[in-house]
Amino acid sequence: MNERSGLVCIDIGNSAAKVLIRTDSNQIAAEVQPNAKPWPRNAFPISKQNWAESVLDWVSSVCAEVSSKPPTGPSTGPRDEWQWRIASVQRQAAQQLKAVIERSFRKRSIRLISCRDVPMVLNVDYPERVGIDRLLSAYAALQRHPKPVIVVDAGSAVTVDYIDEKDCYCGGAIFPGLQLQTNALTLGTDALPPVDWSVVHSGRIPAKETSEAIALGVFTGVTAAIDRLIDRYQQTNRSGRRIKIVLCGGDADSISKWIEHEHFVVPDLVLEGIADLTV
Ligand SMILES: Nc1ncnc2c1ncn2[C@@H]1O[C@H](COP(=O)(O)OP(=O)(O)O)[C@@H](O)[C@H]1O
Numbered sequence: 172m173n174e175r176s177g178l179v180c181i182d183i184g185n186s187a188a189k190v191l192i193r194t195d196s197n198q199i200a201a202e203v204q205p206n207a208k209p210w211p212r213n214a215f216p217i218s219k220q221n222w223a224e225s226v227l228d229w230v231s232s233v234c235a236e237v238s239s240k241p242p243t244g245p246s247t248g249p250r251d252e253w254q255w256r257i258a259s260v261q262r263q264a265a266q267q268l269k270a271v272i273e274r275s276f277r278k279r280s281i282r283l284i285s286c287r288d289v290p291m292v293l294n295v296d297y298p299e300r301v302g303i304d305r306l307l308s309a310y311a312a313l314q315r316h317p318k319p320v321i322v323v324d325a326g327s328a329v330t331v332d333y334i335d336e337k338d339c340y341c342g343g344a345i346f347p348g349l350q351l352q353t354n355a356l357t358l359g360t361d362a363l364p365p366v367d368w369s370v371v372h373s374g375r376i377p378a379k380e381t382s383e384a385i386a387l388g389v390f391t392g393v394t395a396a397i398d399r400l401i402d403r404y405q406q407t408n409r410s411g412r413r414i415k416i417v418l419c420g421g422d423a424d425s426i427s428k429w430i431e432h433e434h435f436v437v438p439d440l441v442l443e444g445i446a447d448l449t450v
Pocket residue numbers: 183184185186187188216325326327328348349350351368419420421422
């Protein structure tokens with residue numbers, strides 16, 4: 172592969188690795204034309220065998236396309252080197268991907284992002300134990316929205332985190348996401364079936380069929396918990412400023428219309444946070 176410079180940002184969650192590629196040429200395109208094509212991004216479920224190799228194949232195909240174009244301006248990083256930034260809450264998956272990158276890319280630098288890389292005051296008891304995805308989405312939200320901000324990340328787990336008016340990350344709440352909750356029902360009962368979210372599209376309340384009833388119960392539980400937590404955080408806001416609410420994660424689009432508080436949806440906020448870092 173022809174290697175020019177660029178940044179590969181990877182957010183490994185407990186369900187999927189999300190990848191965003193920032194290169195010289197699309198960075199410059201975005202600066203010149205605000206509506207330029209977004210940076211390429213893709214998601215790879217980590218339950219699939221060879222997911223790490225699939226990440227590499229996709230990154231390589233994007234790199235090959237970029238390398239075939241003439242350089243359009245100054246480099247954003249060291250020439251002839253790709254920088255990989257990996258933020259992971261799944262330790263084994265991070266090591267697996269790192270090994271595959273090391274095998275496949277001749278010139279590369281790989282950085283495993285930690286809490287020390289995120290320039291934010293952390294008002295929590297054990298900063299190093301907080302999921303790096305939570306810190307990065309909070310950091311990205313801070314760069315894009317007035318504070319205070321609440322970040323809701325609806326992935327395998329749902330996290331609802333509060334960043335106060337002084338840019339301070341104050342912690343939050345964690346509970347099981349849609350898929351984990353439905354999996355728990357299937358595992359813990361004899362009669363409840365797995366629910367396929369893509370085919371459950373019912374507005375009937377109360378529900379009239381088992382899958383529909385699970386969907387109604389779990390959606391309502393998750394979204395009501397989010398709304399309730401937002402109310403609780405609002406009670407601690409002494410700044411007099413309105414709190415912005417940002418929703419991200421793989422289930423953000425599915426739950427958005429069920430959340431009562433006004434909010435923005437930014438599905439890949441963690442990736443934006445990785446790209447924002449100046450490490
Ligand atoms: N192909 C898929 N594989 C896994 N999860 C998916 C897929 N499509 C949608 N989802 C939903 O996305 C959620 C995971 O979101 P994501 O933000 O990627 O989680 P994580 O950060 O924990 O990996 C799951 O709860 C599931 O409902």
